[in-house]
Amino acid sequence: MGCRGVWGMLLRACRCQLAVAILCVWQPAVVQALRDCPADAKEVLVGGAAVHFNIPALKHGDFLSTPCAQVRPGFVGSVTTMCVATVVSVNTRMCVAAGCPAGQSAPARIGDGAQLHLAEVTVRQGLSHDDAQWLHCRNLKDGYEGYAQLRCSFGELSADASSCHPPFKGPSSVFRVLNNQYLAGDWRIFELAFYETEDCSGGELRGEIFASSEDAKFEQRAALAVDGNWSTFWSAHCSEGCELKVAWMGLVLPEPKTVRCIRLQQSQVPCCRAESVRAEVWDGEGWQHLQSWNLTGPPSILGKDLAVPITCTENKPSGPGVVHDCDGPPVVGVQGGQTCAAKCGEGFAGDEQSFFCTASGAFDGMSPGCIDAAEITRLGSFSLIGFALALLAFAYRSVYMGGKARLTFDLEMMPTPLTGHWLEHHGKTAWERLDEDKRKRDALRMLGGDLTLDKNATEEEQAAQQQQMTGEDMARLEEEFRGLTGRKKRKALENAQSVDGLCSPCADPDVCLAYATCPLCRVADTWHTIGLPEWQSYWKIFWSYVACPFCWPCLNFYGRYRVRKAFKIPLEPHRDFLVHCVCCCLCTPCAHVQEARLVDAPILYFKCQSKLIEMQQAHIKLGEGLM
Numbered sequence: 001m002g003c004r005g006v007w008g009m010l011l012r013a014c015r016c017q018l019a020v021a022i023l024c025v026w027q028p029a030v031v032q033a034l035r036d037c038p039a040d041a042k043e044v045l046v047g048g049a050a051v052h053f054n055i056p057a058l059k060h061g062d063f064l065s066t067p068c069a070q071v072r073p074g075f076v077g078s079v080t081t082m083c084v085a086t087v088v089s090v091n092t093r094m095c096v097a098a099g100c101p102a103g104q105s106a107p108a109r110i111g112d113g114a115q116l117h118l119a120e121v122t123v124r125q126g127l128s129h130d131d132a133q134w135l136h137c138r139n140l141k142d143g144y145e146g147y148a149q150l151r152c153s154f155g156e157l158s159a160d161a162s163s164c165h166p167p168f169k170g171p172s173s174v175f176r177v178l179n180n181q182y183l184a185g186d187w188r189i190f191e192l193a194f195y196e197t198e199d200c201s202g203g204e205l206r207g208e209i210f211a212s213s214e215d216a217k218f219e220q221r222a223a224l225a226v227d228g229n230w231s232t233f234w235s236a237h238c239s240e241g242c243e244l245k246v247a248w249m250g251l252v253l254p255e256p257k258t259v260r261c262i263r264l265q266q267s268q269v270p271c272c273r274a275e276s277v278r279a280e281v282w283d284g285e286g287w288q289h290l291q292s293w294n295l296t297g298p299p300s301i302l303g304k305d306l307a308v309p310i311t312c313t314e315n316k317p318s319g320p321g322v323v324h325d326c327d328g329p330p331v332v333g334v335q336g337g338q339t340c341a342a343k344c345g346e347g348f349a350g351d352e353q354s355f356f357c358t359a360s361g362a363f364d365g366m367s368p369g370c371i372d373a374a375e376i377t378r379l380g381s382f383s384l385i386g387f388a389l390a391l392l393a394f395a396y397r398s399v400y401m402g403g404k405a406r407l408t409f410d411l412e413m414m415p416t417p418l419t420g421h422w423l424e425h426h427g428k429t430a431w432e433r434l435d436e437d438k439r440k441r442d443a444l445r446m447l448g449g450d451l452t453l454d455k456n457a458t459e460e461e462q463a464a465q466q467q468q469m470t471g472e473d474m475a476r477l478e479e480e481f482r483g484l485t486g487r488k489k490r491k492a493l494e495n496a497q498s499v500d501g502l503c504s505p506c507a508d509p510d511v512c513l514a515y516a517t518c519p520l521c522r523v524a525d526t527w528h529t530i531g532l533p534e535w536q537s538y539w540k541i542f543w544s545y546v547a548c549p550f551c552w553p554c555l556n557f558y559g560r561y562r563v564r565k566a567f568k569i570p571l572e573p574h575r576d577f578l579v580h581c582v583c584c585c586l587c588t589p590c591a592h593v594q595e596a597r598l599v600d601a602p603i604l605y606f607k608c609q610s611k612l613i614e615m616q617q618a619h620i621k622l623g624e625g626l627m
Helices: 003-035 222-226 373-400 430-447 459-480 486-498 509-517 519-530 538-547 549-566 573-582 584-626
Strands: 040-046 049-055 063-067 078-084 087-091 105-110 117-122 132-136 147-153 156-160 174-179 188-195 208-211 248-252 261-266 276-282 287-294 304-307 322-324 339-344 353-357
Touching (some): 174 261, 188 248, 287 304, 373 509, 509 519, 519 538, 519 584, 549 584
Parallel strands (some): 105 156
Antiparallel strands (some): 040 049, 063 078, 078 087, 188 261, 261 304, 276 287
16 A cells, blocks of 8 residues: 555544544534524413513523513513423413502592582402492582492502482483493493473483493593583493493483483494483382384484473363373373273273373373262162152051041040040050040039030139049059058059150050051151141151151150140150150150050040941931831
């Protein structure tokens, strides 16, 4: 092998060893460079939202902690980043929404620009994210009602005092509009106004605005809906969309008014625009539905004029027994275009009628003619009772008074035993006295004398003769009770002298039965039979008693007085007052029968006397015929 060949082999061997030595020295650095993580930018989720996160260059195995607030404001915690073999892993699970610590404050605004009231509200206790705390509005402004809401959102505190309002001044002093459908977003109103005219041409009402809520964080407050600027708006705070009748805006008036038109300009965005709107009015105790509108068709940037129908208050149904529903709900009443019904209430009869509320504010219709069924029933009952009484009175007159004479011209012809006392007196009846009187007259006639009372004698002479008869009665009673002594005899004498027929109503069964059949008929019969004055006839007295029941004691007292005067019985008003006025329920029936027996006695006497005369005349004629 030549020298050139040897040197060539040595040179190749050295080159290989040099390459091996260089590879052994640089191999770790090359491997490390191949495993590092270069700078990058990623979309990461923080609190459920994707945010852009810039990641710096990291070496293999490096760990990086970044505050969450740098990644997404309003969050606390840290974002961890790790590089492993060129792979970057980002952990955001430690990021949570920031709360509001105790002592944090926020401005609260009450009213609109003309009457804006600012107050600083401080949270007393710490609030977590999306938590709320309620504060009574009187703590913000004296005399105000409602509640202000403190809301914490991502560490920022906001105060919503949109629902604070002054005290309501009674019915029809507060009006509001509401969303009458669900909204996916927040309801936004650019301008809202209430008018007294039906076409919103004038009479705009001024008061203090208030609302269900407002987006205080983004300064979309209630006052912006009444500032006259069509580029600013109020937005309700609805975290998950506005449910039906949750979002509303109202106006508190200093005095009750009537709203006939509402001008509403709301958002043109479908999610924040209500196609169905509802208006309500305060009735003093709660909210009443005023009117609803469906705002179909293309939206208008100039807003909508929403007419409120008139409430009818004139020409309401009226009349006895008429009931109706034309008053409608409180404050709202029955509005133009609506109908109501009027009918007859309980106890009345009649047809139902409809009333229509016209645009002039007056009802058009005719009230039903209601007939009082109870009154008809009472009238029918009274008529039936009156007919029954009349029939009973007629039957009584036919049965008991047929051919019965009156004592009008015969009072002076009555025999003495029937006058001066009741039918029973000192233990004897008038019939017994008549019998004794007849026996004495017959005996005295045989002796050529007369013991009867002289009809032409003076009252003193008649009284003396009566006294003589009374003495004879006393002597008879003494003889009758001769076997009794002491107290028993005195009591028996008193009872015998006091018996005048008052306590023996059934001594004459016919009179007692007649009175039991119809008391008023028997009383009228007594008055009629006396005959003086003549105008006091049976029917007049009967209907007087029927028509004036409350006058019965007075009529009975006067009737007894007439009997005493007709039969010359001594007047005893104190006894008559006790009988007919004090003890009327117990004693009056007995007194009526006593009076009836006395009045009927002369009729019976004259009737029997007339019958005897007829019999005597018949015997005389018969004797003459035999001769």
